Amino acid sequence: MKTEKEKMLAGDLYNASDPELVYDRLQARLHQKEFNDSGEDQLELREEALRKWLPNAGEDLCIQPPFFCDYGYNLKIGHQVFFNFNCVVLDVMPVLIGDRSMFGPHVQIYTATHPMDANERAKGLESARPISIGEDVWVGGNVVICPGVTIGDRSVIGAGSVVTKDIPSDVFAAGNPCRVIRQLNE
Template identity: 40%
Template sequence: MTDAHEEEVLARIAKGLVYTESEAAFQASRRRTDQIFAYNHTPPSEADRRRSLLVEILGSVGERTVLLPPFHAGFGSNVHIGDDFFGNVNLTFVDDVDIRIGDGVMIAPSVTLTTTGHPVHPSRRADFGRFSEPIVIEDKVWIGSNAVVLPGVRIGHGSVVGAGSVVSRDIPPMTVAVGTPCRVLRAITDEDLTTRAQGGTTRMRPTGSA
């Protein structure tokens, strides 16, 4: 494939247009599959080794990051994580394009962040035809167990996504959003400062454990 052809394919990907597996094959060198395998098989006692591998795998990674194995990623190199991140087991990144995660984000078990979908008509899925749009998760977001975040979604600062939700559209900052499809349930307010505290009350349980 010529440089001009590669640039044309990358331009189509950037616009969210359909491209095929063969057309995108030149990006294979950016996959970090061996390093991901090694990370998932590194003993918990080897924290420095895990950190070193994570720096090799991800496009960028902040300080005090916890990512419990196993995790899965198509590339790994298209994932960017900020400071004070906690990702529980079985986190899956379908990162054909960028997934950008801010500071202080918590993600519960078995969450999928997928930047890629496929056309509805089967003839357009030949050669694994697909489209990709980036995902952005802003600072201090909490995503509950088994949630799925779909291509092109932005989740706003401080928001909570309920367990089992399918997030197909943007979530505003400082809101609780739940369901399939995921919809805003309510705003997060100062009243929430007292929930789960001594003498406080619990209004709802929107997510699974982180």
């Protein structure tokens, strides 16, 4: 029989109140508090907190606090990635982020989702779908990226967009719902 954590990572319905998952989120919250409460002059403390909190992050990660996520260990972040102020990543399942991608302020990345059936929701069940963001992607401020989305390499997502479907490489996409506006190589 699968544990609730195994169900979560498989994309199955699971109970987020499971003690192991509650403990994992608590550990993430403690590391994020240490990071978010650090001062601009405490770069060494920030680096140490990030290494503990985001063990799968590449070199030269730059995050402007505050930054929030559920677990931290489900974030697979490439090299030279930048997050501006107030970003939120619900990393119930893996969030893959390619090298040199940039995120404006208030970007929200959600792998977590809930059943459409009210009875299942009432039981406290939820699930998730992974998100993949390519290399050299620029995500404007106040963008929401929904569960299961893939954004291709070198694409730009306009500010305020709600990304509900996959976006190919080398495009500018924007809107609610987000849609391709034009190719970038034109």
